[in-house]
Amino acid sequence: MKKILFLERFFDTKKNQYLFFTIISFAIFLFSMDVGIFWDNVLFTSKIGTHLYENNLFNWMLPDNLDAGHPPTLGFLLAILWKVFGQKLWVSHLLMLPFTIGFLYQLFQLTSYFIKNKIHSFFAFLLIIIDPTLSTQFVLVNPEIIQLFLFLLAINSILYERYFLKIVALFFLSIISLRSMLLFGGVFLFEIINLKYIVKTEKAILSKKLIFSYVIGIIPAIAYLSIHYIEKGWLVSHANSPWSGHRNFVSLNEFLKNCAVLVHKYIDYGRFIIYFVIIYIFIKFKKSAFSKVTKQLLILSFSSVFFIIIASLLSSNPFGHRYFLISYILLNLLSFLLFVKFLKKKRFVYSLIFITLITGNLWIYPKEIAQGWDATLAHLPYYSLRLKAIDYLNNNKIEIEDVASFFPNKTALHHVDFKNDHRSFQNFNKKNDYVFYSNVYNLSDEDYDSLNTDYNILKEFKNNNIQVILYILKEK
Template identity: 35%
Template sequence: MKKVKSLLQPKEWSRTGAILLGIAPVFITIAVWLLSCRHPFFWDTIQLASRQAQWYYDQHFKYLLLPDVIDSGHPSGFGMYLALCWQGFGQSLLVSHLAVFPFVILTLLGLFRLSKNFDSYLIWVFPLLVGIDSVFLGQISLVSPDVALFAFFIWGLVGVLEKRSGLLLFCSIVLAIISLRGMMAVLALYLFQVVNGQDGGWRRLGHWLRSTLPFIPAGLLALAFLGYHAWAKSWVGFHSDSPWRESFTVVGFKGMLKNGVVLAWRIADYGRVFLVLAILGLAFKQLKTLKSNTFFPLVLITSLIQVPHFLLFQGVSAHRYLLPFYLALHLFFCSLLEQSQVKSKTKSIILGLVLFGLASGNFWIYPPGIAQGWDSTPAHWPHFALRKEVIEYLDQHDIPLDKVGATFPEIGPLHWRDLNGRQDGFSPLNLSQNEYVYFSSVMNDFSDEDRKLLFEKWTPVLTLKKAGLKTILFKKP
């Protein structure tokens, strides 16, 4: 280990450099949060945060389960938490973003705690790698339950690695009440607990049973919720009238192949291709020692838990679903880099390329017609200014919003997004009925046929561009 450590700590490496590396992820993360703390609700947070919290806020917490129209089968702990924040401090966008800030801080603290598993200046580099990942930055700029999930998964890993059963028990309970994916994260922590530590302990049934102890309360809580939900509503996950039922359509073999390509894209997307290539190169040179790598099992576990639903279902492919897997990749990369026997200069080049790639991913915008996970990149930010101009134009020209067709994520009352009390909003896209159409780069649901018809036959009355995004208000010919 001393030899590896000396390779990673060249003579020119200074205390100042370490301090700057340590400050960088904190500065970037808090700056991103501050700059976005008045942004409207966006993407899935409209349903998973705003609408669910609104239900509890309006009903004064009289009911545990949500109405079917906004019930996606998940525990709604985050929605309850947000409604409590509104009740205590007022209903506003600022309060909503402030509600997420504690989880942002918990995440940062957890990243530095996890970095203690490294012996070199990677102690400072690891938090920076995660801190510039576009999916992480995209999510913390939203009022997203996945920020809380990520924070408590990180601290759950700390509990496993430091053998702190109390911490693991607490994190598992919180994860279990956030979402179904939180429950999957608990399973990942349990399996990692089984394989971590004792050599060959996973071969003994007693070890598997003892490892369950910190997870029993979370498991019972999850079973209680799922059982009660199934008893009260006769469905789990989705129902026949669910707005997202098509996303859970089971695909055939060709569909699985297509989903596999999409999954590979999600893993490599937004600059992470640099990270993946670096991992493959380093791992190839260390094949004989992979079994002893602490974080290799975590990569396998998080992938095995999360990959099946990506492959089997039609529309369950959001980047944010893979946050635990992305974290495992970052940990695995740092451990491989630390243990590698390549020259110090080569390590510096690899690390520099990975940092550059991940940083660049925050600005990736694909050509028109290619759908993006806009909630997983800060590149969606200009949309809010463009959207505001469209609404102001419509108000100034006395055009009712319900005369304007749009697609996800802009359908429905403005209040769901802006918390401004306005119950008017854009209508679902229907080119035969809409008098106007609101088109935006961040709307993935315009078909090629709709796009062609709009651009060739309809009249653009307002065209706006900003930072690579385009918004057009079309009028029916």
Template identity: 35%
Template sequence: MKLNLQNYKTLIIVILFFVVEYIFLKDLPFFWDAVSKSMRAQWFYETNFSQLVLPVNLNSGHPPFWPVLIAVWWKSFGVTLAKSRVLLLIINILVGFQLIKLFKNTFPKKQNHLLVLIILLEPTLLAQTTIFNNDMILLLFTLMAYNIIVFSKEKKELLLTFAFTGILFSNLRGMLLLFCLLVIQLIFIRYKLSTKKFNYKPYLISILFFSVFLIYQYSVLGWIIKTPSVNWSEQRNVADVYNILKNIASIGRNLLDYGRIVLFGITFYLLYFLFKKKQFHPSKTSIKLMISIVVFTVGMSIFFMFFTNPIGHRYYMISYILVVLLFLVLVDNYKTILNYKRLYVIVIIAFITGHFWIYPSTISQGWDSSLAYLNYFKLRDDIELFIEKNKILKENIGTNLPLNEKEYSDLLKVDEK
């Protein structure tokens, strides 16, 4: 994508969007799974990277690229929440750049800053831009690879190898995403949706790099992927029939949660309406998007449903983004027969109100997937004040969070000497 003046304007708006977010949240502590990333980063920091494999008690099986990157950042710039969040700001801006590329690849002749912002308002994506977990860097590499595979007319072999390697080293889910990208590329080539020939080298080289790391980890710990640590081992077991059904229901709920039911509902209704009226003449771009949505969503779901690991809303961020794009494509292609401005407003309202979806205590909330979690830190401080005022012994309290997390979430433990 060549950036013209209009594209630069969009990029500036996206950068300002994330800079304003940073200003408001620069002292926000680590939250949820990001706390474990802080623990691991602090281990690398304090041991001066004595080895690139975490000890078993801290090791969930995921590659440690993100914690290592955080620790390197700390070594370079110091250990504070505000300084740490500059790293997340950079990742967010890079994700924003890839989203602009994706938008421009989808709408090569269209200039509309609002439509890019609709993508950024997707509730789980927006929430993750504020959380210091590894999902944004995983999304960055996934978008980079997707843009190259689906839209680039050049091979870009080196950049694609870099993206694939980043996907694999960011999270174990990267293996699933890489498989989905492979399936998407093969489908596009098979049905002549892509003029590029299949190039196996980026896949082979990235898998080779990842295999070398796994061999190294095995030589140090004696295991790979499935950790023996009691903190995570139960999450990697095979699910029974009852839990498989629960997982399927959980996946369905996650896809439609936080206002996305409106997005999915409108998008599928538009497809049904256009098919019924025999006015649906899909462009190559919309076909690519529909195939990609199905492959990413079904491909990951088929794997997740058979294991006991809790299925997070954030696992499907790439699917949410592509559904938003499909919605925008459908509305743009048929806006002469649709009240497109009203549809935009409805989806924006659905996304904004999605952050206010709160479930009863018996239903899992997915707190890291909407901005509702921002209320947590005041409640945490109130709890600590209550415990202190009533002189309650911490060993008599049957919870791990937030009592044992503050030194990691607020970066109180790191010695900067």
């Protein structure tokens, strides 16, 4: 009882909340400061950041081989910090620290809005942050936490009626990435639906004040996209773009496949338990489960990612688990609200969801099945194994340039750990003398067949369920 009272009093003041979230964020920074640049962040952090760092910080018109249409905001922020502290991996993680603090604080503000009991709000907060996909973003240098922080700041500003803060949040949210622009649209959609069906305002929904906030907020996005189009003649893709194959509309069969992939992203890594609880309570308690708060959270859960879902389903661009992070967060919060209110065995259900989400990090599929490795903490042993394999190559006088590898390792070593080693792995062509492979790379069946048929294992490194294997071409 005394511990509960202490927690209630502790979280009653903003000063203590800031202190707590700062300590947590700093602990995350210390834990993750050696985690290398991973997945498509090799482009959006390392390559783009390095280009701006070595050239002109303020020239956002990137070379076509680096330009996927996104504003280079993250690379710009990294380049500024590198100018001050040097281009080092820990400096890159340092950039994420204030955004992590801000995100955690805004997340707690969100849970506190829907859950007035501070203890319950704190336990809902804990249940949310252990989601495998969300917790993985804390240890990576990427735009996700920045986008989530700004999105939650905008939503909380609407819920708590902080007009000026909403404009600030929208202003910066609109310039992080193309996906953050879609999140911007999600904020607008939520506010309109919320005013009409939840608040049920008698005033005009599209008031001058509301329109003004979004007009000001969208200025950075409009400015960037306009200048980009004037300078380059295209917005998202062009014929010679490395990503042109990912910028097409899908066929009906591909659309249906994307729908199945979307469902999988939502239920993956243990999240199925959240939806099971929600659906069970909706079926059992029917109308009584659909309170004003429940409806508001449901609206927010889907309006927030509405435009992202539409873009993902209609485009040939592969989409990841992290695209729908804010929806996972809100549905997780909804499940907590429902089982606390309607179920008797609250602690059991909480423990069940908690354990299922934590162990979601242990979900590793057979190597032939593509997996979102940037959405699970399971991949963390990869970084140390990668360094051991590189040390083996160096010690055995095997040139890095003679070794093939795969995404995301098919790049200069410098782009992963910023150690000023610009040697680079080459493309895999099935004839390379050596191959650097890890099960955190998603290979085609054809590439797997070639490794199994044409190569012998030279050296293998393992840690838990993660492995790095060096292959050597068989003599013919």
